Amino acid sequence: xxxxxxxxxxxxxxxxxxxxxxxxxxxxxxxxxxxxxxxxxxxxxxxxxxxxxxxxxxxxxxxxxxxxxxxxxxxxxxxxxxxxxxxxxxxxxxxxxxxxxxxxxxxxxxxxxxxxxxxxxxxxxxxxxxxxxxxxxxxxxxxxxxxxxxxxxxxxxxxxxxxxxxxxxxxxxxxxxxxxxxxxxxxxxxxxxxxxxxxxxxxxxxxxxxxxxxxxxxxxxxxxxxxxxxxxxxxxxxxxxxxxxxxxxxxxxxxxxxxxxxxxxxxxxxxxxxxxxxxxxxxxxxxxxxxxxxxxxxxxxxxxxxxxxxxxxxxxxxxxxxxxxxxxxxxxxxxxxxxxxxxxxxxxxxxxxxxxxxxxxxxxxxxxxxxxxxxxxxxxxxxx
Numbered sequence: 001x002x003x004x005x006x007x008x009x010x011x012x013x014x015x016x017x018x019x020x021x022x023x024x025x026x027x028x029x030x031x032x033x034x035x036x037x038x039x040x041x042x043x044x045x046x047x048x049x050x051x052x053x054x055x056x057x058x059x060x061x062x063x064x065x066x067x068x069x070x071x072x073x074x075x076x077x078x079x080x081x082x083x084x085x086x087x088x089x090x091x092x093x094x095x096x097x098x099x100x101x102x103x104x105x106x107x108x109x110x111x112x113x114x115x116x117x118x119x120x121x122x123x124x125x126x127x128x129x130x131x132x133x134x135x136x137x138x139x140x141x142x143x144x145x146x147x148x149x150x151x152x153x154x155x156x157x158x159x160x161x162x163x164x165x166x167x168x169x170x171x172x173x174x175x176x177x178x179x180x181x182x183x184x185x186x187x188x189x190x191x192x193x194x195x196x197x198x199x200x201x202x203x204x205x206x207x208x209x210x211x212x213x214x215x216x217x218x219x220x221x222x223x224x225x226x227x228x229x230x231x232x233x234x235x236x237x238x239x240x241x242x243x244x245x246x247x248x249x250x251x252x253x254x255x256x257x258x259x260x261x262x263x264x265x266x267x268x269x270x271x272x273x274x275x276x277x278x279x280x281x282x283x284x285x286x287x288x289x290x291x292x293x294x295x296x297x298x299x300x301x302x303x304x305x306x307x308x309x310x311x312x313x314x315x316x317x318x319x320x321x322x323x324x325x326x327x328x329x330x331x332x333x334x335x336x337x338x339x340x341x342x343x344x345x346x347x348x349x350x351x352x353x354x355x356x357x358x359x360x361x362x363x364x365x366x367x368x369x370x371x372x373x374x375x376x377x378x379x380x381x382x383x384x
Contacts, residue, residue, distance in 0.1 A: 017227055022256030026179045029260060029276035031168025036275030036305055037264070040164035042139045044171075044189050045218055046123040047076070054078050055221045058126070058133055060144055060158050061236050062196040062214045063375045067099030068207055069356060070200055072144055072154050074126055074133055076117070090114040092131045094152040096200055096207070097325055097356065107326060108202060112148040142216065156198040158214045162270045164191040167262040175223060175255060184223025186249065191216040192264045192271075193243035213238035213375060215245060225383075226350070227252065232381035233280035235301050237317060239374030241267055242361055244315065246301055248280045252384055263303050265315050265363065272365065273305040273313040282380065283318070290327070291351040293382045297321055311366035321355040321378060328352040330383075350383040 048056060059073040075091040096108040114128035125134040131146040141159035146152075166189045176182035194214035199206045215236050221228050229249035237244040246263035264274035282296035300318035307313050330350035355378045363370040 017252070017254040019254050020177060020256075022258050024175060024177050024179075025251055025255045025258045026174040026182070027258060027260045027276070028168045028171060028173045028262065031170060032276040035169050036273075036277075037165045037167055037271070038169050038171075039271075040166060040189055040191075042122070042124060042135070044164075044166065045135060045139070047119055047126060048220055048222075049076060049119065049123065050078060050220075050222060052078060052222070053224055055225050057219050058216070059219070060142065060156065060214060060216050061377065062156060062158065062209050063212045063238060064196075064207060064209050065212060066208070068209075069097040069375070069377050070207075070209070071095055072146070072156065072200075074114075074128075074131070090117050090128055092128075092146050092148050094146070094149070094154055094200065096152065096202070097354075100356070108152060110149040110152045112146075114148065151203060153201040156196060156200070156209060158191075158194050158196050158216055160191045160216075161193045161195060161268050162266055164189060164216075165264055165271060165274050166190065167274070167276050171262075173260050175228065175251075184228060185220075186222070186228050186260070187220040188247055188262055189218045190245055190247075190262075190264060192245040193238070193266045193268065213243070215243070217245075217247070219247075227254070230257070230382075230384045232379065232383075233299075233301075234379040234381075235280070235317065235376070236378070237359075237361055237374050237376045239361060239372035242272070242363065242370070242372050242374070243267075244301075244303065244317065244361055246278055246280060246303070248278070263301075265303050265313070265361075270308075272307050272363075273303055273315070275305050277304045278302055288327075291329075291382070292349060293351055295324065295327075295353060296380050299378070299380075307365060313363070313365050315361060315363045317359050317361050317376070319357065319359045321357045324353050325356050326354045328354070330381075350381065353380045355379070 056076045061071045073093040079087045093111045117128045130148040134143050144156045146154040172185045172187040174182035175184040196209040196212040196214040230252040231250045233248040235246040244265045248261040251258045261278045263278035265272045279302045281300045284298035285294040285296045288295040303315040361372045
């Protein structure tokens with residue numbers, strides 16, 4: 001049994017890395033100093049399906065007119081094992097948060113293993129038995145369909161409004177002592193402002209997402225995830241005119257606790273500002289005796305840069321995060337004694353806090369000031 005436990009540690013955590021320092025990271029922010037962002041082309045949305053240790057995901061966030069917030073996600077992960085080669089798993093995840101008023105149940109969560117995975121000719125569409133995530137021929141929308149779990153039958157369409165983007169020119173942060181030949185990388189591509197239609201059907205009812213706001217992210221961690229990041233912050237905001245998105249990670253101490261922040265504010269007409277000049281700060285927190293982490297209770301998120309006309313842009317969302325809507329033990333499937341060993345051996349203790357605060361985007365574009373209320377979803381993840 002102990003040998004099995006050691007194997008699980010290798011699967012989930014690996015070994016603790018030496019201290020390489022910040023010189024072993026090339027942040028995408030270095031590219032963004034010259035080119036803050038580039039608009040996505042179809043080839044930028046292709047699955048890499050790497051044949052080495054990685055986690056690759058496509059995730060869609062959707063907001064119903066009735067007040068539901070949902071995300072649906074395909075997760076493709078590899079772990080390279082010394083004794084048996086590459087272990088590949090695929091998963092379809094659906095999480096549905098109910099409106100704050102009128103529902104006794106706060107959320108529905110399903111996570112279903114996928115098999116018989118195939119990609120189309122240019123690797124932009126994913127098929128696996130009772131699940132498909134397909135990019136349209138004109139690259140303007142995705143259809144997401146899954147009947148892999150009868151508790152949540154997904155039939156959604158997410159259409160891009162305005163351009164997608166990635167930070168810098170590659171969207172990638174690289175890791176390694178020889179950065180011309182990196183041993184790992186982190187990559188993100190975004191559709192920050194989309195519209196949704198279709199439905200998620202639960203055992204109770206069919207939930208309509210017609211005319212809802214939505215966002216899409218394609219993410220790839222081309223190394224052990226906990227070696228790339230010790231903590232994450234994420235924010236997704238949609239108002240009538242503006243949308244804002246932010247993804248921030250902090251590397252472990254082995255890479256100098258380097259902070260990489262990618263964000264964007266956009267409208268239906270195009271990107272207002274995007275790049276790596278944002279910040280995510282937990283301005284207040286409280287002890288969480290269950291997880292051992294400091295649960296954030298207030299936060300401040302900022303974006304800054306210049307728009308296409310050269311005007312200075314400053315954006316901020318700040319205030320109380322409200323009561324968390326969930327706290328996810330990322331290693332929930334691993335037995336408790338294994339988690340104890342992992343935490344003691346490598347300091348890995350991953351928990352994900354999820355929030356639906358009611359906050360406002362305050363935006364200044366040149367001399368123009370804008371204040372807009374909207375729908376918002378935020379995450380704070382602590383790993384090691």
